[in-house]
Amino acid sequence: MTTAHPRPATHRTTAGPRTEPAGRERRPDVAAVxxxxxxxxxxxxxxxxxxxxxxxxxxxxxxxxxxxxxxxxxxxxxxxxxxxxxxxxxxxxxxxxxxAGEWDxxxxxxxxxxxxxxxxxxxxxxxxxxxxxxxQRQPAAQRNTPDGARTNISRHYDLSNDLFALFLDETLTYSCAVFRGFPADRSLLAAAQHRKIDRLLDLAGVRDGTRLLEIGTGWGELALRAAARGAHVTSLTLSREQRELALTRVREAGLADRVRIDLRDYREARGTYDAVVSVEMIEAVGAEFWPVYFRTLDQRLAPGGRVALQAITMPHDRMLATRDTHTWIQKYVFPGGLIPSTEAVEQAVRDHTGLRVARRDGFGAHYAETLRLWRERFTERAGEAAALGFDETFRRLWTFYLAYSEAGFRSGYLDVQQYLLTKEDPAR
Structure with missing residues (x-):
């Protein structure tokens, strides 16, 4: 059984400069019919x-x-x-x-x-x-090259730490939680996020002394819980805002000797690790770079090691039909993003790595509930979002994004998977 890392009762985030203003003036396609x-x-x-x-x-x-x-x-x-x-x-x-408020x-x-x-x-x-x-075709400028990925990630995750704190729970975990039952109670969201994180760490076999590589830091909760188990964590992120706050949380938890957070692309990772964990990162990689991403997991993993991967997925036929299309979510929320299918994930693992898919568990209904709780909290705190400088157009954008995503999971169009990938140890 793991123990939660220490944390202050309240945690003020820091709002850095947004990469673009929140209002209509920088969204001409909304401002003008x-x-x-x-x-x-x-x-x-x-x-x-x-x-x-x-x-x-x-x-x-x-x-x-x-x-x-x-x-x-x-x-x-x-x-x-x-x-x-x-x-x-x-x-x-x-x-x-x-x-634009033309329908509701x-x-x-x-x-x-x-x-x-x-x-x-x-x-x-x-x-x-x-x-x-x-x-519309996906813009070439949104390709997830090393430079393009930095820009794409910054456009979403560097909006403002305070914005994300408005609707996330105190763990600042921005991925699907795992609940004990439905409907989910908001007061139990943090516990449900810890349940998800612990499940991933268990899948990866993370324990005292484990050398762990995390691809995609978020705001540091997984790294903190892994370090509380005694693991030595190297975590990679391209978001300056997330890294700054994650480092603060690591220091305040007294775990700076066990957690290193680098502002680095996954393609720049070095060294070998006993375990690799990556939570909802593949959606930001792009189909063009899926082979590179999975080869990186393979190359960084020591023989006998384990990868725990959490990924949003969509039906394979819909992925093939829409993979080259520019979508609303790419234009306004996740530039360069693409949700894979389970077939695409497993084909990339099979064709480009020596890893083996040892287990896959889907739990899309849990994401629908996670998104509902986020959306309700964001709606209740719309005035605080306005005070941060996010105008009505942005608030409608964000509300639509959360509801649109929730609908994907409620309808079964989207799912979320936890994968266990293993690497054979030839010495055994």
Missing amino acids: PDASWPVRAVAASVVRRALRRLPLRVRFAEGATVGLGGPLIEVRDPRAFHARIGRHGLIGFGESYM APDLPGALTVLAAHAASLIPAPLQRLRGLWA
Whole structure:
């Protein structure tokens, strides 16, 4: 049984400079409705209404028309702008229209869950086959090269430590928790995060004296719990904001002799370790670099060692259909990100490493609950977000992101896995 590291009762984070202002002035695609001719709007309206009328939703347009089979309500306040954005920018336009306040939903995650459950059929099959012609492509500037990855990570994780502290629990853990039961109680979120972390450390065999490499530091909770077991931890991050606060937490816990946190890309890792842990990092790697990422795990792991990997996953056919498409989540939340499928993970391990997938456990329902708790807390503290300088457009962006992600897990479109990868010791 592990013991929690010591911590102060309260922990003030530091807000560093944001990489871009929070407001509309730096989001011109939200501030201005795109030019769209009447035929573009008419086609978009036809496609949208044809898709919606078959769904268990109620979509009420400002002119009075309502479509759908009944269910969660979506209110379209500005149909002209709504259809113009979707006609010009597809699902990116759908998200931008929400950010602009042109539509809303009393139960946003409920409405988005219905859409996520029917994601594969929302766009008519003929248009699906022509995706390469109409869908936006991922910008070359968001490739996760060593320099590109630093920029992409900074755009999300360096927004402000205080922003993340608004909705995360006191452990500052920004990944899926593991609960004992549902519905999850907010007061138990920190314990559920520790349960997840301990499960990963157990998978990796982390104990007194273990040399542990962590790829993706977060704000340091996993490194602290590993060090409390007696492990010697090297943790890598590309976020200056996260590193600064994680180092403070390590010092305050009296574990500086056991934890080293480097501002370094995973490709720059050196040395060998008894165990490697990486939590929801692969989603930021990009398909182009999955082979490099998994080879790094293999190269850094000593013979007989173990890798514990936590990864969000999506269906393989949807990953293949959308992997080159620029999405709303990439444009506004996770630039350069791509969620893999379980098939893609296991193929990369098989084709590019000497590792073996020894175990895989999925627990997507736990992520839906984790995101619900984060979203509710962020909504309750919207005034504090405003005081930090994050305006209404940003707050709608963040609310949509959390609800959109929750819907993915509630619908089963997304899942989250814990993998155990092992490396044979030829000497045994």
